[in-house]
Structure formats: structure tokens, C-alpha cells
Amino acid sequence: MTVFVQALILGGLTGGVYALMTSGLTLSFGTMRVINLAQGIFVVLGSYLSYLFFTDVHIDPILSILITAPAMFVLGFVLQTIFLRPIRYNAHSLSLVMTWVMAIGIEGVLSIIFTTNQRSIVTSYANTSWTFGPFEVPAVRVYAFALSIVILAGLYFLLEFSKFGRAVRATSQRESAAKLLGVNTDRVSAVAFGIGCATAAAAGCLYGLIFIFNPNTQYDLIGRLLAIVVLGGLGSYKGAFIGAMTLGICEALVQSFISPQWSDLPFFLILALVLILRPQGLFGLRERGAA
Amino acid sequence: MLRVAIVFGPLVVFPLVTNSSATWLINIGVFTLMFAGLATAWNLIAGYTGYITLGNMAFFGLGAYGIELVFQHVGVGAGWWPFLMVPVVGLGVALISLPIGWVAYRTRALSFIIVTIVLVVVLQYLALNLTSLTGGSLGISMPTPQFAPGTFERIFYFVMAALFALSLGACWYVRQSRLGLMMFAVRDDEDKASGIGVNVAVPKLIAFSASAFLSAMFGAVWAYYLATIYPQFAFDAEFTSMAIILIGFLGGAGTLWGPTVGAFILVPAQQYMAFTLGANDYYLIGYAAVFAVVMLTMRRGIVPTINDLLDRRRRGRISQLGAPRSTGAPVAEPLEAAVGSAPQ
Numbered sequence: 001m002t003v004f005v006q007a008l009i010l011g012g013l014t015g016g017v018y019a020l021m022t023s024g025l026t027l028s029f030g031t032m033r034v035i036n037l038a039q040g041i042f043v044v045l046g047s048y049l050s051y052l053f054f055t056d057v058h059i060d061p062i063l064s065i066l067i068t069a070p071a072m073f074v075l076g077f078v079l080q081t082i083f084l085r086p087i088r089y090n091a092h093s094l095s096l097v098m099t100w101v102m103a104i105g106i107e108g109v110l111s112i113i114f115t116t117n118q119r120s121i122v123t124s125y126a127n128t129s130w131t132f133g134p135f136e137v138p139a140v141r142v143y144a145f146a147l148s149i150v151i152l153a154g155l156y157f158l159l160e161f162s163k164f165g166r167a168v169r170a171t172s173q174r175e176s177a178a179k180l181l182g183v184n185t186d187r188v189s190a191v192a193f194g195i196g197c198a199t200a201a202a203a204g205c206l207y208g209l210i211f212i213f214n215p216n217t218q219y220d221l222i223g224r225l226l227a228i229v230v231l232g233g234l235g236s237y238k239g240a241f242i243g244a245m246t247l248g249i250c251e252a253l254v255q256s257f258i259s260p261q262w263s264d265l266p267f268f269l270i271l272a273l274v275l276i277l278r279p280q281g282l283f284g285l286r287e288r289g290a291a
Numbered sequence: 292m293l294r295v296a297i298v299f300g301p302l303v304v305f306p307l308v309t310n311s312s313a314t315w316l317i318n319i320g321v322f323t324l325m326f327a328g329l330a331t332a333w334n335l336i337a338g339y340t341g342y343i344t345l346g347n348m349a350f351f352g353l354g355a356y357g358i359e360l361v362f363q364h365v366g367v368g369a370g371w372w373p374f375l376m377v378p379v380v381g382l383g384v385a386l387i388s389l390p391i392g393w394v395a396y397r398t399r400a401l402s403f404i405i406v407t408i409v410l411v412v413v414l415q416y417l418a419l420n421l422t423s424l425t426g427g428s429l430g431i432s433m434p435t436p437q438f439a440p441g442t443f444e445r446i447f448y449f450v451m452a453a454l455f456a457l458s459l460g461a462c463w464y465v466r467q468s469r470l471g472l473m474m475f476a477v478r479d480d481e482d483k484a485s486g487i488g489v490n491v492a493v494p495k496l497i498a499f500s501a502s503a504f505l506s507a508m509f510g511a512v513w514a515y516y517l518a519t520i521y522p523q524f525a526f527d528a529e530f531t532s533m534a535i536i537l538i539g540f541l542g543g544a545g546t547l548w549g550p551t552v553g554a555f556i557l558v559p560a561q562q563y564m565a566f567t568l569g570a571n572d573y574y575l576i577g578y579a580a581v582f583a584v585v586m587l588t589m590r591r592g593i594v595p596t597i598n599d600l601l602d603r604r605r606r607g608r609i610s611q612l613g614a615p616r617s618t619g620a621p622v623a624e625p626l627e628a629a630v631g632s633a634p635q
Contacts, residue, residue: 035405101579102579109576262420
């Protein structure tokens with residue numbers, strides 16, 4: 001029983017970080033109807049940037065988010081404008097492929113600069129954990145979860161109450177109508193993509209604190225993120241959050257009760273089940289058309 | 292037919308005229324033909340029915356492991372016999388692909404793409420972890436065929452060429468037939484097609500299993516060529532999957548010769564880059580750069596763009612049969628065209 005609750009706690013805490021990663025996916029899907037397959041590598045890039053700031057400049061990684069997030073926002077904005085915007089009206093399958101190509105390109109750059117050695121951001125508080133009765137809760141995971149929630153809340157307020165947020169929601173609902181109402185959907189998409197990239201920077205920092213990473217980690221990550229958004233439903237933030245928490249917990253349970261080797265399995269199994277039973281996910285919309 | 296002769300003539304003659312010490316050239320030929328065939332098989336699903344898939348590696352890998360397992364458990368001997376097993380393995384994988392396709396087709400568009408990605412990742416995962424069956428990360432092997440060293444690659448070259456011809460033939464046949472019309476209808480607007488009475492499951496599943504059949508056969512021959520295969524290369528979700536799509540889009544998805552053109556450009560280029568730039572990582576960037584540049588300049592791919600240029604010079608000629616106006620249904624709604632913002 002203790003093991004079970006311990007797994008619940010750990011899984012929930014990791015789920016928060018996954019939720020932060022998927023929020024970026026939902027943003028870009030909503031505004032562009034493109035799944036950003038480069039989200040995995042953006043997270044890894046965020047990890048590397050925080051790692052650099054920590055090892056070279058000795059800034060606490062969580063503080064470094066204040067620098068890496070805006071920098072990656074600019075990167076995301078630029079990438080969307082150069083690579084994704086020109087081909088938007090061709091077919092979103094092409095945009096999808098283009099995001100994957102960006103991912104491969106960035107992975108190549110990272111492999112050259114950092115090599116493929118595994119790294120981790122090991123801070124002074126990396127090994128501290130708090131004990132509540134029979135349960136041990138690592139401090140880094142709590143910080144990561146807390147920060148994820150804060151950022152997600154910020155994102156929520158941005159989308160709900162700001163003019164830009166309304167523009168994003170309008171573009172997500174019906175792009176042509178938004179255009180008619182005067183929304184510059186191209187710029188909204190670019191900014192949304194940039195925000196997705198910035199949240200990936202933050203998530204990367206947190207991920208790097210907890211786990212080890214190298215450029216290849218992007219494949220694990222994107223696999224999980226895709227499973228999460230399919231479970232939650234493409235385009236739904238609520239769904240992404242619930243999906244992330246669910247899968248984080250499932251992963252932890254499998255790790256504790258079966259074996260860490262099979263920890264990816266729940267993602268795939270749940271994905272398959274969702275697709276057989278309810279293809280639109282928990283909160284998603286039915287899609288039309290083949291492409 | 293002229294085009295067939297132009298392409299296949301040199302293809303057949305090529306290995307016979309190369310110096311027998313330059314077997315690396317024929318090796319490049321083997322891989323070029325393999326990718327051309329794989330991309331053409333991919334085209335059946337992605338180009339003709341419009342469902343972009345990254346999942347053909349799943350069938351490729353299943354074919355590869357299939358023939359290795361058949362060898363281990365049934366023992367078909369070395370030399371020429373495994374080649375006879377190749378179509379059998381292909382059929383087996385095609386049968387397996389039917390239920391997989393049925394599940395996958397419960398989703399559309401982007402979810403479908405995700406499903407296909409996950410399919411490959413799952414199979415790689417299973418291949419790595421079911422060690423009693425597959426040998427895990429140590430790989431699985433079968434004995435190298437005892438062909439004469441001088442003509443070793445040549446034999447595989449011709450087998451690949453035959454499979455490539457089969458892929459092309461399948462695509463060509465589809466284009467001419469009613470089945471092809473059903474597929475194009477699905478691509479253009481599946482719901483409307485269903486509404487006017489097209490049984491959409493038929494073209495989708497046939498495309499899926501035909502593509503699986505072809506991909507599996509390529510996988511089986513590839514496995515025999517390499518003798519030892521490993522999960523991360525047989526079920527290569529990242530690199531080979533993307534290579535096939537790159538080749539398809541580069542040449543022009545939805546056209547007959549598009550993927551072939553793409554393969555003939557990209558595969559030798561990739562081998563060259565790997566050879567000169569050495570480290571794996573530089574040529575990842577090179578690959579990404581080539582794709583980005585080509586897609587930003589020739590958005591529909593090489594073959595459609597060239598055809599458009601030719602068309603503009605010869606007005607009145609009907610555009611190439613089978614290629615869509617844009618790859619897949621456009622994102623923009625009709626109002627977009629009226630508002631005039633699409634740069635297409």
C-alpha cells in the first residue's frame with residue numbers, strides 16, 4: 001500500500017512537468033492545427049541551456065528559466081515564421097513533417113555542441129527529500145511540480161483574461177472568422193508557437209533537474225507527449241493536464257510494481273485503448289478529412 | 292512506357308557495367324532502389340489516399356524480423372531459398388496489417404499520424420524487450436548467403452530492382468483503376484465520398500495492406516542482405532521513417548514517379564554526406580537543411596512543380612493524373628481563398 005501511494009505521489013509530481021510540456025503542444029495545435037513534433041527537442045534544448053547556465057555561470061537552474069524562456073520564445077517565433085508560416089496553406093501534414101525536420105536539425109546541432117553524453121543538472125538540493133510518515137518526497141520534484149503549476153496557471157490567466165488570449169482562442173476555434181474580426185492570425189500563431197517553446201524551456205529545466213538527458217531523449221519525450229495529447233484530446237488544455245497526470249501516475253505505478261524497463265508501456269497501451277474506444281480522446285473534437 | 296524504358300534501362304545495365312571492385316557503388320544502388328520502392332509503397336497510403344503515415348517502418352521491421360524468425364524456426368537453408376520466403380513473409384505481414392489498419396483508421400489526419408509513429412515505437416520497444424524471441428538489442432541473425440564476392444551485391448541489387456518495379460507497378464495499376472478513383476476520392480474529401488456511396492474502408496485498407504506487403508518484402512530482403520539486424524535499425528522510427536517521407540514529399544507525394552525521383556536524389560546524397568561529413572550528427576543537419584530548402588522553394592515536390600512549369604508552356608494539356616492540387620486537403624477554409632490571404 002505504501003508503495004502504491006508513493007508511486008501516486010511521484011507520478012503526480014512528474015505529471016505536472018509533463019503537463020507543462022504538453023501545454024505548448026496544445027497551443028500550437030490550437031492555432032495552427034499542427035502537432036509540433038519538435039516539442040521534445042525544445043524541452044531538451046531547454047535542459048541544455050539551463051545546464052549551461054548552471055555549470056558555467058553558476059546560476060540556479062530555476063532562476064535561469066528567466067533567461068532561457070524569453071530566449072526560446074524568440075527562437076520559437078523565428079522558427080515558426082521562417083519554416084512553418086510559408087507552408088501553412090499547403091497541407092498540415094507537410095507542416096507536421098517540417099516540425100519533425102526542425103527537430104532532427106536541432107538534435108544534430110545539439111549533438112555536435114554537447115555530444116551524446118548523458119547529462120543532468122545536479123544542484124545542491126538535488127538529493128534532499130522530505131519524509132512524511134512512510135513516504136519520501138524528493139525536493140526537486142516538488143519544486144518542479146510547483147513551478148509547473150504556477151506557469152500553467154499563468155498560461156490559463158493569459159488565455160482566459162487577456163486580449164491576446166482571446167485572440168488565441170478565436171484562432172483556435174475558427175481561423176477565418178477570427179481573421180474577419182481583425183485578428184492577425186499569422187502573428188498569433190507565431191507568438192503562440194513562441195510561448196509553447198518558452199514553456200518547453202521551463203519544462204526542460206525542470207526535466208533536467210529530475211532526470212538525465214541527451215539529444216536522443218527527444219524521442220522518448222515526444223512519444224509520451226503524443227500519447228498524452230491523444231488521451232486528453234487534441235486542442236484541449238484541460239485534457240492535456242488530466243492526460244499528463246494520468247499517464248504520469250500510470251508510469252510511476254508500472255515502474256514500482258512491474259519494472260522500470262517497461263515504464264513506457266502504459267503510454268502505448270493507453271494510447272491504443274483510447275484509439276479503439278474513443279478516438280477523440282477525453283475532451284477532444286472529432287476531426288474531419290484525411291489530411 | 293518511354294519513361295519506364297528510360298529509367299529501367301540504365302538501372303538494369305548499371306551493375307553490369309560497373310567495375311567489379313567498385314561494389315560500394317552497387318551498394319548505394321541497392322539502398323537507393325530500396326528507398327525508392329519503400330517511398331513508392333508509402334505513396335500508396337499517403338499520396339493516394341491522403342493519410343500521411345510514418346508507420347511503414349513497422350512493416351519493414353516486421354518483414355525483417357519475420358524472415359529472420361522463419362529462418363530460425365523453419366530453417367529454409369541458405370543461398371537462394373530465403374528469397375522464396377520473402378513473398379510469404381510479405382503476405383504474412385500484410386495479413387497482420389489488416390487489424391492494425393482497422394484500429395488506426397478509427398482516427399483521422401493528425402491522430403492517424405501519431406498512431407503510426409507510436410506503432411513503430413512500440414514495435415521497436417517490443418523487439419528490444421522480448422529478448423527470448425528477438426534477441427533484444429543483441430540483434431538476430433541468419434547466415435550470409437554464399438554468393439560469389441564479385442556478384443554478391445549485384446544479386447541483391449536485382450532483387451531490389453524487381454521489388455521496386457513491383458511497387459511502381461502497383462502504383463501505376465492503382466492510378467488506372469477504379470480502386471484508384473476510390474482512393475483519390477478518400478483523399479479529396481472522405482466524408483463526401485462516403486456520402487455518395489464509396490465504401491471508404493475498402494481503398495483505405497487495401498492501400499494499407501498493399502503498402503505493408505511491399506514494405507515487409509523490402510524489409511525481408513534488407514535483413515538477408517545485412518544478415519544481422521538490430522531493433523533500433525529495423526524499427527527506426529526517427530531516421531528511416533523520416534527519410535521515406537522526405538523522399539516522398541521531395542519528389543512529390545501523390546505522383547507516380549515523384550518518390551522515385553526523390554529517392555534517386557536523396558539517397559546518394561545521404562550516402563555521400565555520411566561518407567564525407569562522417570559523424571552522424573552533421574548529416575542530420577544536412578538532411579534537415581536539404582528538406583527545408585526544397586520544401587520552402589518547391590512546396591508540392593519536384594515532380595508536380597516541374598509538371599506545372601511544363602504545363603504553363605503547353606496550355607490545355609491535362610495535368611498529371613493523380614497528383615492533388617496541393618498535398619492533401621488544404622488547411623484553409625474556402626473563406627480563406629475569398630479573403631485572399633493564401634499565398635498558394
